[in-house]
Amino acid sequence: MPAFKTLDDLTDIAGKRVLLRVDLNVPVSEGKVTDATRIERVAPTIKELSSKGAKVILLAHFGRPKGEVVADMSLSQIVAAVEEVLDQAVAFASDCIGEPAATAVAAMNNGDILLLENTRFHKGEEKNDAGFTSELAKNGDIYVNDAFSAAHRAHASTEGLAHILPAYAGRTMQAELEALQKGLGAPAHPVVAIVGGAKVSSKIDLLMNLVNKVDALVIGGGMANTFLAAQGIDVGKSLCEHDLTETAKQIMAKAEASGCAIVLPVDGVVAREFKANAANETVDVSAIPSDAMMLDVGPKSVEVVNEWISKAATLVWNGPFGAFEIPPFDAATVSAAKFAAKCTEDGKLVSVAGGGDTVSALNHAGVADDFSYVSTAGGAFLEWMEGKELPGVTVLTKQG
Numbered sequence: 001m002p003a004f005k006t007l008d009d010l011t012d013i014a015g016k017r018v019l020l021r022v023d024l025n026v027p028v029s030e031g032k033v034t035d036a037t038r039i040e041r042v043a044p045t046i047k048e049l050s051s052k053g054a055k056v057i058l059l060a061h062f063g064r065p066k067g068e069v070v071a072d073m074s075l076s077q078i079v080a081a082v083e084e085v086l087d088q089a090v091a092f093a094s095d096c097i098g099e100p101a102a103t104a105v106a107a108m109n110n111g112d113i114l115l116l117e118n119t120r121f122h123k124g125e126e127k128n129d130a131g132f133t134s135e136l137a138k139n140g141d142i143y144v145n146d147a148f149s150a151a152h153r154a155h156a157s158t159e160g161l162a163h164i165l166p167a168y169a170g171r172t173m174q175a176e177l178e179a180l181q182k183g184l185g186a187p188a189h190p191v192v193a194i195v196g197g198a199k200v201s202s203k204i205d206l207l208m209n210l211v212n213k214v215d216a217l218v219i220g221g222g223m224a225n226t227f228l229a230a231q232g233i234d235v236g237k238s239l240c241e242h243d244l245t246e247t248a249k250q251i252m253a254k255a256e257a258s259g260c261a262i263v264l265p266v267d268g269v270v271a272r273e274f275k276a277n278a279a280n281e282t283v284d285v286s287a288i289p290s291d292a293m294m295l296d297v298g299p300k301s302v303e304v305v306n307e308w309i310s311k312a313a314t315l316v317w318n319g320p321f322g323a324f325e326i327p328p329f330d331a332a333t334v335s336a337a338k339f340a341a342k343c344t345e346d347g348k349l350v351s352v353a354g355g356g357d358t359v360s361a362l363n364h365a366g367v368a369d370d371f372s373y374v375s376t377a378g379g380a381f382l383e384w385m386e387g388k389e390l391p392g393v394t395v396l397t398k399q400g
Helices: 037-051 074-084 100-106 124-127 130-137 172-184 204-210 221-230 242-258 299-312 331-343 356-366 380-385 391-399
Strands: 018-020 055-059 091-093 113-118 141-147 168-170 190-194 216-219 261-263 269-271 280-284 293-297 314-318 350-354 373-375
Touching: 018 037, 018 373, 037 055, 037 074, 037 113, 037 172, 055 100, 074 091, 091 314, 124 130, 130 172, 130 190, 130 216, 168 172, 168 391, 172 314, 172 350, 172 373, 172 380, 190 299, 204 216, 204 242, 216 221, 216 299, 216 350, 221 242, 221 293, 221 391, 242 261, 261 299, 269 299, 293 299, 293 331, 314 331, 331 350, 350 356, 350 380, 356 373
Parallel strands: 018 055, 018 141, 055 113, 091 113, 141 168, 190 216, 190 314, 216 261, 314 350, 350 373
Antiparallel strands: 269 280, 269 293
């Protein structure tokens, strides 16, 4: 990965106006933030800049207002949660450009923190409009991007500003990029990737990219059923995209040509009902009853997966093995996650995981803090795994 500038390259910033792009698109219920994880992730960058005397001006989006002012998508309802995480006062401006923003910025003292209103209240944000970007830039001397989760979008506040102001990566962006470099950019081999989830259709690009980069590709979740069906196995009533069996065959053929092992379940936990603690049994994948569905991979499959993890120097994980939200169909995901965490703790493995369901699954297993890095970026993480260029990252490396 080309070099990019970080906060280590920023000196003498006391009194400088720093436009800091962060991800504050957090879940809110009845005006209260219900999960402050994303705020906590960007707190180190905010605090570091503030402690060095910069005037920290936060840029963020919230929801999808589509260029209109939508009251319940105002960032004003996030202010209290940001203050609580930072343990510091945060001012708010009712717009991200124009007189409200300019007045609020002018009133700042060194070390102050200001949150500007939702950038997506303006159509120019998602269009990366030059005029809108220039208006944003008027309030800053320096641009810092700490929102990897929005880096796959070429918007004014995620990409455009870096063409106007000196641009740097914040601490979260830096950590993410360094972790991803270890994961797939320049990983230590052998590399094992675990890809789970419901559908092959949502991860075709991902699978096609991975078979050229990893030594073994472990496929779990509902996706595995499509691959099993492509091998002529009757998966009963299991979730399966029968229309994609030819695509699965193409992926397997490409993997074979690339020297990448495809690891599929050899047994599974099946049930007749999709509900918690439904009556279930463990069977070989060749013996799935016609009236049953596979809701988790079985213990023999977990042994195979753990054997691959034990051989690996690098593990990249996206997606659970089964319906981990409902017991007992969480067993395989929990078991493999705990084994990967132990290998990581023992210094034998670099483990990088990401994607919404993956984060939830690792939290459920109680091991999210034990992986080398867990990305909270959904779409950006997936596009990175697919090998796509992320505009918000590319523009930073061009400035490096």
